[in-house]
Amino acid sequence: MLNVEKFKKAQRLVNKIAKIREELHDLDYNDSLKILPDFVERYARDRFDLELKNAKGYDGIGKSDGKRYQIKYTYIKERTSDGKVKFTNALDNIKRDTFDFLVAVILDKNYNIIEVFKIPHEKVCQEGWLRNQSFRIEKVYNQLKEFKVPVIG
Numbered sequence: 415m416l417n418v419e420k421f422k423k424a425q426r427l428v429n430k431i432a433k434i435r436e437e438l439h440d441l442d443y444n445d446s447l448k449i450l451p452d453f454v455e456r457y458a459r460d461r462f463d464l465e466l467k468n469a470k471g472y473d474g475i476g477k478s479d480g481k482r483y484q485i486k487y488t489y490i491k492e493r494t495s496d497g498k499v500k501f502t503n504a505l506d507n508i509k510r511d512t513f514d515f516l517v518a519v520i521l522d523k524n525y526n527i528i529e530v531f532k533i534p535h536e537k538v539c540q541e542g543w544l545r546n547q548s549f550r551i552e553k554v555y556n557q558l559k560e561f562k563v564p565v566i567g
Contacts, residue, residue, distance in 0.1 A: 450525065454487040457527060458517045461566050471512020484513035488551060489521045490528070497556075505549040510539050518551060518558075531561045 431449070438444035444452040455473055459466050464474030464483055472482035486505035493499055505518060516538050520529035538544050543554050551558075 450487070453525075454519050454521075454527075455485050457566075458483065458485045458519065458530075461530065461563070462517065462532070471509040481514035482512065483515050483517055484508060485517045485519065486549070487519040487521055489523065499552065499555050501552045501555075505551055506547060508538070508544060508547050508549050510544065510547075511535075516549065518549070527565050527567070530563050530565055531558050532563050533558065533561045537561070 435444055435447070435449055438449065438453065443456045446452055455466060458464060459474060462474070462483060463477045465477055466474045469482075471484065473485040474483045475481070476483065486508070488505060489502040491500045491502045501520075505516070508516065514535050516531075516533045516535070518531040518533060519527055520531075522528050538549060541554075543549060
């Protein structure tokens with residue numbers, strides 16, 4: 415049996431999402447129903463001066479360097495007392511030899527961008543960090559410091 419009050423509240427929340435999506439679209443930070451992926455890609459576009467592409471294996475091309483950028487994001491689930499970071503998921507669907515840089519965008523639970531890494535293809539693929547098209551960021555997070563770039567905004 416449908417709980418009408420819960421449904422009405424859910425509908426109001428979905429209406430807010432629609433309004434937010436429209437506002438993000440007006441800012442050129444969204445053009446699909448995938449609000450968060452579009453937001454992260456457009457952040458990377460602005461941060462690294464990219465021309466976004468819908469290409470197999472990469473998401474953008476550097477306007478000044480011509481390099482291919484693969485853009486992925488994940489959320490921090492937990493920071494443990496011993497300094498370890500746990501993420502909600504790995505960065506998946508990463509194809510070897512299709513990009514020059516992996517841009518890993520880290521979000522907090524409120525979707526704030528809190529860290530960004532620009533990792534060269536050689537490190538991602540040749541260090542053994544990529545397994546079956548999955549970059550297990552949790553396992554190598556402490557080795558990424560040299561690739562960290564300042565967050566804009």
